[in-house]
Amino acid sequence: MPQPIIELDHVTVRYNLSRQKNKGLKEYMKAMARRELKFQEFIAINDVSLTIQPGESWGFIGTNGAGKSTLLKTITGILRPYKGTVRVAGSIAPLLELGAGFDQELTGRENIMMNGLILGMSVKEIYSRFDEIVDFSELENFLDVPVKNYSSGMKSRLGFSIATSARADILIADEVLATGDTAFQAKCEARMAELLDGGTTLLFVSHNMASVQNLCEKTLWLEHGIYQASGPTEEMLAAYADYLERMARDEDLYLSEDEEDENDLPLDDDWAAEETEPAESPLSPVGTDNQPEEAKA
Amino acid sequence: MKSTPIRDSLAVSNGWKYAPLMLNLVARDLKKKYRASFLGYAWCVLNPLLIMIIMTIVFSRMFSHSIENYPIYFFTGRMMYVFVTSGAGAVMKSLVGNAALMRKTRVPYYMFPFSAFLTALVDFLFNLVAFAIVMLFTGTPVNYRIIAFPSVILQASLFTFGFGLLLAIANIYFRDIQYLYAAFTTAWMYLTPLFYPLTSLPEGIQGIIQRWNPLYFFVEQTRSIFLDRLWPNNITMIKGYAVGLIFMALGLILYNRVKKNMMLYL
Numbered sequence: 001m002p003q004p005i006i007e008l009d010h011v012t013v014r015y016n017l018s019r020q021k022n023k024g025l026k027e028y029m030k031a032m033a034r035r036e037l038k039f040q041e042f043i044a045i046n047d048v049s050l051t052i053q054p055g056e057s058w059g060f061i062g063t064n065g066a067g068k069s070t071l072l073k074t075i076t077g078i079l080r081p082y083k084g085t086v087r088v089a090g091s092i093a094p095l096l097e098l099g100a101g102f103d104q105e106l107t108g109r110e111n112i113m114m115n116g117l118i119l120g121m122s123v124k125e126i127y128s129r130f131d132e133i134v135d136f137s138e139l140e141n142f143l144d145v146p147v148k149n150y151s152s153g154m155k156s157r158l159g160f161s162i163a164t165s166a167r168a169d170i171l172i173a174d175e176v177l178a179t180g181d182t183a184f185q186a187k188c189e190a191r192m193a194e195l196l197d198g199g200t201t202l203l204f205v206s207h208n209m210a211s212v213q214n215l216c217e218k219t220l221w222l223e224h225g226i227y228q229a230s231g232p233t234e235e236m237l238a239a240y241a242d243y244l245e246r247m248a249r250d251e252d253l254y255l256s257e258d259e260e261d262e263n264d265l266p267l268d269d270d271w272a273a274e275e276t277e278p279a280e281s282p283l284s285p286v287g288t289d290n291q292p293e294e295a296k297a
Numbered sequence: 298m299k300s301t302p303i304r305d306s307l308a309v310s311n312g313w314k315y316a317p318l319m320l321n322l323v324a325r326d327l328k329k330k331y332r333a334s335f336l337g338y339a340w341c342v343l344n345p346l347l348i349m350i351i352m353t354i355v356f357s358r359m360f361s362h363s364i365e366n367y368p369i370y371f372f373t374g375r376m377m378y379v380f381v382t383s384g385a386g387a388v389m390k391s392l393v394g395n396a397a398l399m400r401k402t403r404v405p406y407y408m409f410p411f412s413a414f415l416t417a418l419v420d421f422l423f424n425l426v427a428f429a430i431v432m433l434f435t436g437t438p439v440n441y442r443i444i445a446f447p448s449v450i451l452q453a454s455l456f457t458f459g460f461g462l463l464l465a466i467a468n469i470y471f472r473d474i475q476y477l478y479a480a481f482t483t484a485w486m487y488l489t490p491l492f493y494p495l496t497s498l499p500e501g502i503q504g505i506i507q508r509w510n511p512l513y514f515f516v517e518q519t520r521s522i523f524l525d526r527l528w529p530n531n532i533t534m535i536k537g538y539a540v541g542l543i544f545m546a547l548g549l550i551l552y553n554r555v556k557k558n559m560m561l562y563l
Contacts, residue, residue, distance in 0.1 A: 016561040026473075077403050079560060092403065100401030105329050114325065117318035118402045 003089065005170065005201050006052040006075060011084035013045035013067075013074050013225075044070040046225045047084070054090070054169070057202040059216035059233055061209075061240050063247075067225040068205045072096065072172050075203065090169030090201070093119050095176045099155035104148035108139055111147050112162055119166040129165045136191070137161040138184075152179040164191050171195060174205045189214055209237055315408060322412035326387075327419060341423035342430070345376065349431060356492050363494040366524060368435050373519045374491035376424045377449075381457050381512055382482045384417030388461025389468050389475060396563040406556060410465055414458045421450075432523070440526045446519070449529065453515045455541030462548030466555055469562050489513055511540040 045067045052058055060068040073079045074086055076094045094100075101115045112133055116126035134140055137157040147155065156179045164171065171192070177185045192215055196202055206212050212219060212233060219236035221228040229239060331337050349372050357367035364370045391413035392399075392406070399406060432439065468474040489512045495503055506513050514537040518529035 014561075073400075078400060080557060094401070094403065096401045101398055103325060103329075105332075106325060110325075110328075114318075114321055117315075117321055118398075118404050120314070123317050 002053060004051045005054040005056075005088070005090050006050070006203075007085075007087040008048055008050040008071075008075070009085045009087075011045055011048050011071075011074060011081045011086060012043060013070055013079055014082040015042045015044050015070075044225050045074065045081075045222075046227075048222070048225075048227045049084075050220060050230065052201060052203075054201055055196070055199050056218060057196050057204065057216045059212035059219040059236075060203065060205045060222065061207075061212060061219055061236065062222040062228070063244075065224070066222040068222055069096065069174050070225075071222065072174050072203060072205060075170075076172060088170070091120060091166075092170045092172060093163045093166040093168035094172040094174075095159055095163040096172065096174045098152055098176060098179060099147070099150075099159055102147045102155065102159070105146055107144050107146055108150070108158060109143045111158070115159070115162045116166070119163060119168070121166050133158075133161045133165050136165075136187075153181060153184070156180050157184060160188055160191075164195060168200070170201045170203065172203045175207065177206065177208070177211065185211070209241075213237060315405065318404065319408060319412050319415065322408065323415045323419060326412070326416040338423075341420060342427045345372070345379075345424050345427040346430065348375065349427075352492055360492075360494055360497070363496060366435060366437060368431050369437050369524055370520065371492050372428055372431050373523055374489065374516045376421070376428060377453060377515045377519055378486060378489060378491055378512060379424065380417060380421040381453055381460075381515065382485065383420070384414055384454075384457040385461035385464060386475075386478060386482070387413040387417050388458060389464035389478060391461075392465045392559070393468055393472070393475075393563065399560065399563060406559065407552075410458070410462055414454075414461065417457070418454065437523070438526070439523065442522055442526055442528055445529055446522050448534070449515055449518045449522070449537065452518075452534070452537035452541045455538075455545045456511055456515075459541065459544030459546070459548035462552055463544065466548075466551050466559075469555075469559060485510075485512065489516060491516070511537070511544075514540065 048067075048071065060071065062068055070079065072094070073096065074081055075088060076092055076096065077086075077088070078094075078096075101118050102111050103114060106114065112130065113123075113126055116129075117123070121129075134143065137154075137160075139154060139158060142150065142154065147158075150158070156176055160173075160176055160180075163173075173192070177188050180188065189211060192202060192204070196215070202215065204212065204215055216233045218231065219233040220230040221236050221240055223243075228243075229236060327338075331340055334340055336343065349368055352371050352375075353368050356371070357364075360367065388410045391409040395409045398404065399409070431437075464474055464478065488506060489510055490498075490506070495506065498506070514533050517533050518537060521527050521529045
């Protein structure tokens with residue numbers, strides 16, 4: 001048995017809900033005076049254990065809010081487990097969000113350098129792989145345009161190209177293909193399959209079950225931060241599909257009895273929105289959908 | 298197989314691995330600041346010159362009996378003031394301002410305060426170029442005691458980074474800090490003899506400023522070097538190092554204390 005590349009041992013991750021932060025001095029003083037200064041916690045991951053061997057490909061599935069992204073952030077080292085331990089024996093190239101690590105004001109060219117450095121590449125490596133990155137992203141003509149003018153499809157192309165050229169031991173991809181068009185999605189899947197052949201370990205979150213099926217041998221299923229099941233992808237997807245169907249049926253039942261319990265049901269609207277996210281043309285006119293990073297932060 | 302770098306230890310445990318990223322962050326900040334303007338980086342030098350000229354026109358006559366070389370008097374004060382307040386201000390915003398990056402990538406946290414400080418230091422060097430121009434134009438001589446100036450920059454740097462780090466951490470928990478800071482720096486400007494002579498204040502207040510205003514320590518030493526062409530006063534220098542080291546130590550201690558849970562509040 002080879003040494004696992006990732007080992008999660010009874011990991012629990014706790015969030016501080018946003019009500020507490022950004023509170024400001026006045027509110028803080030008031031709360032302190034009233035002795036209400038409590039940590040409003042939210043358990044995002046509850047006692048999850050997982051062992052991943054080098055070269056494996058894992059899919060992560062579950063409805064919105066299941067804790068998939070939190071789990072990947074914990075593996076990446078961005079979040080610390082509240083309880084339990086995370087052991088990672090290898091370099092990681094995380095792709096946790098569309099355009100994460102891009103500076104909106106800088107051009108595509110400058111962002112390749114910046115993002116490459118953030119991913120731990122050396123300046124020399126970035127220069128030597130520059131053409132490869134540009135070729136794959138198909139953004140030759142937009143290299144000197146600030147990233148704020150890129151469409152979301154263009155950002156995901158660039159982000160994916162940089163992250164996959166980092167040649168890390170572990171590639172983490174969190175729902176990053178959703179905004180690419182079908183052709184680019186296929187290209188990305190091919191690239192990931194190629195990396196897998198080369199021995200890279202892949203952690204892949206997607207609501208696109210076909211992609212999970214194509215790429216991942218094994219799958220972990222989470223709901224509400226709680227481990228549901230893990231194993232061969234096919235079995236997991238079947239169980240998950242059953243679960244979704246059951247939830248949908250239960251919801252119908254609830255609705256007809258007019259006693260809907262909003263806490264227990266997956267947010268169906270969100271789910272639908274995720275599924276039908278429009279694939280954008282990568283060559284759409286610049287400046288159409290720039291979302292400044294500040295606004296999201 | 299190499300293990301993952303420890304994300305947020307302040308010890309530069311990865312050697313120089315992150316140095317290029319640090320430089321890139323500094324270059325990013327400078328680029329963003331000046332790219333949009335027509336004259337670009339020339340503003341780094343032009344801006345302090347313009348302000349100096351305006352202040353000299355407005356105030357030099359008012360204080361002509363007590364200040365001999367007004368342009369240099371004002372410039373030395375302002376350049377230290379701008380370095381300390383804008384440097385600490387940039388460090389203050391560095392953690393909250395880069396939260397989006399910190400949430401999605403695995404860059405060590407200390408990169409952000411440190412690169413913000415380095416950016417301020419580069420701005421200060423541009424300021425020195427403008428200062429050299431003023432020295433030439435006003436025909437102010439320099440002597441070998443100019444070699445004491447790097448020591449003043451070091452004291453001011455220690456203070457600026459330490460003070461900024463304390464503010465940056467406070468700013469994570471209370472975002473009000475950054476608004477208070479703007480008012481604070483205005484008060485600080487008036488409480489430091491930048492454009493007026495210290496002697497124009499009531500004596501009691503003079504004593505307080507001489508004893509308790511860290512900015513005054515740095516300004517005073519700079520003026521000794523460039524206006525009086527003397528070595529900085531020993532006591533002032535010791536105070537300058539002391540305040541720098543104290544703030545640096547406090548900043549680092551607090552940083553090490555909160556770094557584990559910082560992400561929950563960002």
